[in-house]
Amino acid sequence: MRTQVGIIGAGPAGLFLAHLLKAQGIDSVILEARSRTYAEGRVRAGVLEPGTVETMARLGLDARLRREGLIDEGLDMRFRGRTIHLDLPELTGRSVVIYGQQEVVKDLMAARVEAGDPLIFEAQVTRIEGIETESPRIHYTEGGESRVLDCEFVAGCDGYHGAGRAAMPQDRITLFEQVYDFAWLGVLARARPMADMTYSNSDRGFALCSRRSMQVSRLYLQVPVDANPEEWSDSRFWEELHARMFDEDRSEIAEGEIFQRDLAKLRAFVAAPMQHGRLFLAGDAVHIVPPAGAKGLNMAVADVRVLSHALTAHYRDGSRTALEAYSATCLERVWKTVRFSSALTGLLHRFDEHSPLQRNLQLAELEYVAGSRNAQAAIAEQYVMLNYLKDLP
Numbered sequence: 001m002r003t004q005v006g007i008i009g010a011g012p013a014g015l016f017l018a019h020l021l022k023a024q025g026i027d028s029v030i031l032e033a034r035s036r037t038y039a040e041g042r043v044r045a046g047v048l049e050p051g052t053v054e055t056m057a058r059l060g061l062d063a064r065l066r067r068e069g070l071i072d073e074g075l076d077m078r079f080r081g082r083t084i085h086l087d088l089p090e091l092t093g094r095s096v097v098i099y100g101q102q103e104v105v106k107d108l109m110a111a112r113v114e115a116g117d118p119l120i121f122e123a124q125v126t127r128i129e130g131i132e133t134e135s136p137r138i139h140y141t142e143g144g145e146s147r148v149l150d151c152e153f154v155a156g157c158d159g160y161h162g163a164g165r166a167a168m169p170q171d172r173i174t175l176f177e178q179v180y181d182f183a184w185l186g187v188l189a190r191a192r193p194m195a196d197m198t199y200s201n202s203d204r205g206f207a208l209c210s211r212r213s214m215q216v217s218r219l220y221l222q223v224p225v226d227a228n229p230e231e232w233s234d235s236r237f238w239e240e241l242h243a244r245m246f247d248e249d250r251s252e253i254a255e256g257e258i259f260q261r262d263l264a265k266l267r268a269f270v271a272a273p274m275q276h277g278r279l280f281l282a283g284d285a286v287h288i289v290p291p292a293g294a295k296g297l298n299m300a301v302a303d304v305r306v307l308s309h310a311l312t313a314h315y316r317d318g319s320r321t322a323l324e325a326y327s328a329t330c331l332e333r334v335w336k337t338v339r340f341s342s343a344l345t346g347l348l349h350r351f352d353e354h355s356p357l358q359r360n361l362q363l364a365e366l367e368y369v370a371g372s373r374n375a376q377a378a379i380a381e382q383y384v385m386l387n388y389l390k391d392l393p
């Protein structure tokens with residue numbers, strides 16, 4: 001098999017890239033290790049920045065998003081029993097849209113399959129060859145058989161554990177990483193959500209109330225990394241959430257059946273550069289943010305917008321300038337986004353290693369944000385617009 005761009009991974013990065021390239025008349029094949037059912041079922045975050053929403057609209061992939069997405073105009077942060085309310089349109093002129101990442105993935109996969117464009121499931125990439133030549137080859141196994149995809153460029157969109165980053169010359173790549181010693185226990189519950197996205201920093205730890213629809217809440221608690229989600233019964237979860245949200249009389253947060261539980265470890269990670277020869281990395285393959293701020297999907301979409309623009313310039317006018325600048329162009333935004341997500345994590349969680357002095361400094365920062373419109377505007381602007389690429393299609 002042969003194509004112009006071989007894409008490894010059918011997460012948001014790989015799927016958006018394939019659609020963006022197709023819109024420019026560039027062929028690609030997506031190789032995805034997992035089954036379609038598995039890939040569509042992975043529960044992740046669900047906050048779309050305007051840049052992501054506009055990209056879906058430009059690709060004509062936003063019909064369900066427009067029907068089912070919830071426009072979110074508020075971001076609340078609680079501490080000491082008080083609430084800082086950030087009015088996103090008032091502070092930034094924009095808002096975000098709540099729409100689960102797996103819904104985005106379902107929509108993009110359905111459009112790809114319906115168009116009859118190649119998206120091969122249960123195709124595990126094992127090795128990438130010839131990235132320093134003009135004809136790299138991707139080796140993969142499908143149904144127990146070894147196969148090869150010949151291409152002109154390789155896009156490693158295959159997440160943190162993928163084959164893309166592993167194929168980079170290890171002496172040319174620098175890894176930056178911080179692993180946190182706590183995790184997020186996430187649940188989905190059939191319960192009316194709170195009106196606003198609400199983060200809380202309580203003495204008992206961090207909590208977050210988000211939503212997926214008017215009937216389904218997406219809720220998170222900071223827990224130890226070795227916590228077992230099955231040990232969090234419904235009643236234990238609700239009790240802890242009420243306490244951390246300062247909802248002592250349990251009147252504010254509606255309870256309901258918890259039908260999904262997952263544990264996410266927290267990590268900040270960047271690999272640089274994001275390219276070598278004809279191999280280009282995008283999304284979680286090359287950077288991970290801690291989940292506060294819900295930036296992962298938005299970063300991945302922005303990466304592949306830069307990449308598809310650069311590949312278009314190459315195929316259309318033979319220009320290599322944008323391709324050569326891909327990594328540098330992305331990394332400036334990536335570092336800002338990792339910084340924002342890390343800062344929000346630092347502001348809102350309880351750290352075992354914090355001394356009483358550090359705990360007071362954290363609360364002082366929240367007091368400052370509570371009293372300063374400028375501080376609120378800085379947070380709101382980054383929450384909404386960090387991955388907006390105003391000069392790109």
Ligand code: APR
Pocket residue numbers: 008009010011012013014031032033034039044045101123124125126157158159160161162163282283284285295296297298300
């Ligand atoms: N061969 C083929 N596919 C692979 C391989 C491999 N060797 N290794 C991993 N994959 C697939 C995974 O099964 C997964 O479907 O690559 C895909 C990577 O998708 P994501 O992990 O969703 O990563 P990305 O597309 O970069 O999306 C970034 O998604 O992971 C979340 O939190 C992350 O929100 C962020 C966003």
Ligand code: PHB
Pocket residue numbers: 044045046047197208210211218291292293294
């Ligand atoms: C989510 O809705 O899953 C979500 C929202 C905000 C975050 C992280 C996750 O910061």
